[in-house]
Amino acid sequence: MNLLESNTVPKLEKPIRFQEYGVGIFNTIPTKSGIKKAIKKELIFIDGILATTSKYIVGGEKIELYQSEKTPTFNRLQLDLEVLFEDDYLAIIYKPAGILVSGNKFVTIANALTQNLKKSTLFDAVKPQPIHRLDNPTSGLLLIGKTSNAIIELGKLFKNKEIQxxxxxxxxxxxxxxxxxxxxxxxxxxxxxxxxxxxxxxxxxxxxxxxxxxxxxxxxxxxxxxxxxxxxxxxxxxxxxxxxxxxxxxxxxxxxATLAFIHPFTKEKIAVSKELPKKFTKIFPD
Structure with missing residues (x-):
């Protein structure tokens, strides 16, 4: 077998089962069902020992994903995103014009998040999810939730019109x-x-x-x-x-261009801006 990807676990807030932690740490396996299948095929090792779904991760472990000779080649999405703010709870990224936020297409912002954002170390970490929408042809800032609680609380901020x-x-x-x-x-x-x-x-x-x-x-x-x-x-x-x-x-x-709100967990003021695209400044250079 060939080593496909390797991941070293950072310090965690508290232990978490590997089948929960493993979601999103590998580019080639973005889902929980994919992690389970790889474990069943004996392709994942934790500190050199075959992984199990019930194994608890505490921090510092080396997790390795191997590729079997029988494993088909995965079609990976290669889409680099500009990350303007990120912590364990949320992120703010720049969405270029012409790319869908989510949907049934292969090339979407949602599908590219795990390869561009750090895995949250919090106990309720999930696959990163966009909190709101931007039209396909619109460029600009997009707010992302990285834990289940963050997705809920950020959704409340939008509902209560507390995000400017x-x-x-x-x-x-x-x-x-x-x-x-x-x-x-x-x-x-x-x-x-x-x-x-x-x-x-x-x-x-x-x-x-x-x-x-x-x-x-x-x-x-x-x-x-x-x-x-x-x-x-x-x-x-x-x-x-x-x-x-x-x-x-x-x-x-x-x-x-801008997102401003009070962080629902740290309570700090978050204010992020992204400059105008070049097509704007060609018409209005000043």
Whole structure:
């Protein structure tokens, strides 16, 4: 057998069964059922001894995954993500435009998390999960939960509107310098604050505006629908657009720039920002 992957366990808060700890430590086995199958096939060793599902991990062990000659080649997802904040409870990563957060596709942010984040040492560690969504064409910050309790508590923060999100977009046409959009979406209350930071004259679009957006609710496609509703759709939007004013080939000019909230466990103020993509600064260089 050939050694496929090796993992040294960090100091743990308290002992944990290997079948729980092992989820996510190997790139090639991201699930609990996969860990069980590898144990059954005698492919995992802990400190040189065959692993069992009931074995307790206390910290400091060397865990090795071997590849049997009969083992088929795994199709691994290779997707490097930029991690802007991480601790044992949560992480904040940058989602590039054009990649799904989750779903049935092979290339998703959710499928790439275990290879980009450190395994939590806490007793309730789980496979990292996105807490909210960003549309496929939207770039920006995405909040990730790394333990079962963190996923629950972060979900509560979103539900109680205790996470402040700031987006930037480039919108088409002449706009008020600032406004509050209060237009229901799918018969549900939806509200967005916006402020125009810069404007430039455009031969094709009349004006292009760099707009700061702060959603007060979290409806699907809220920012895109709200700007379209006031006849100022986002540049590059192919779902919500004005006739003859669709920009092709550059993607959607919508970026989730900041996340700010009180950490539900450490109680520290978390505030993370990500600069505008280059396609924004080509139009608004300052």
């Amino acid at each position: 999100k700031t987006y930037f977009a480039i919108a088409i046409g002449k706009m008020k310098s600032e406004d509050f959009i209060d237009i229901s979406i799918d018969d549900k209350k939806a509200a967005t604050d916006y402020k125009v930071l810069q404007s430039v004259v455009s031969k094709r679009f009349e004006y292009l505006n760099l707009v700061k957006l702060q959603p007060k609710t979290g409806r699907k496609h809220q920012l895109r629908k709200h700007l379209f509703s006031i006849q100022n759709p986002i540049l590059g939007d192919k779902e919500y657009f004005l006739e003859n004013k669709v920009l092709n080939g550059k993607g959607l000019f919508l970026h989730a």
